[in-house]
Amino acid sequence: MNRSKGFTLLEVLVAGVILFSVVATVALIYKNAMHSLQLSEKHLAISTAVPFLLDEIKDEIRNQSQGSDSLAGEGSNIKAKFYWEASVVKSGRPNRSALNENGDNVKQKFKLWQVSLTMSYNTYVKKYQFQELSWESD
Template sequence: MNLQRSRALGFTLLEVLVAAVILFSCVMSITLVYRTSLLSAEKAIGKLQQTSIVPSTLKLVQLEMRKNNQPEIGQIIEGNGEQFDIPYHFNAEVIQLASPPDKLDYSTGVTEKHPNKFVLYKVTLEIGIRAKLIYEYNEIAWL
């Protein structure tokens, strides 16, 4: 009777080791899931910060392009800047020059040609430091 009673009071070493292995593996898997979700959240915050400055950066790029008073096809305008501690860099290449439609003077019957007033740029905008976001688009400016 004494022998059965002492066995019922505690766990064997093997049972304790198995329980410890199960506990540590659960803790490790929870730690990995937490770390992965933390890294994903940081990456998402970084992308959100980068994309939040895009509208205001586009306005600055437009202003720089409109400063160009004598555009020529193939001409490249470059610029750098920083907004909210996020750097940006842009290249704008003149790809086409155009004028408004010809105007007909009804009294004389002569068509009046206009000089080139519209400029089409191909713009490449890079935003960020390590993980750069790159935008390519066409922009029209006028003189």
């Protein structure tokens, strides 16, 4: 009997298909992991800046709102750029006035602001909207 040592053509083809499938699967997983990493980096760059920016915007609205019905600002932090604008959607006096220490009515007006914040990092853009309340004394 003549027994040859080695693999048949069919065995080599089956092994090649299996190897190609494994390499293609690993490449696809790697590609998706890299895409997720880039997306999470963009999201993290914006998300970490939002709480600090919200505090700055609220302070500016409360301090600069006297006599103004619209405000805006822009800038950048470590990685992300931002632009915000605010406009008054409602103003007036509360239905029930507060009393000061002497029992007199305190005359204050409120302004309810609609704030739009747009943040960008490279090509990733995220928009936020919120409302803020400020008070004005007569």
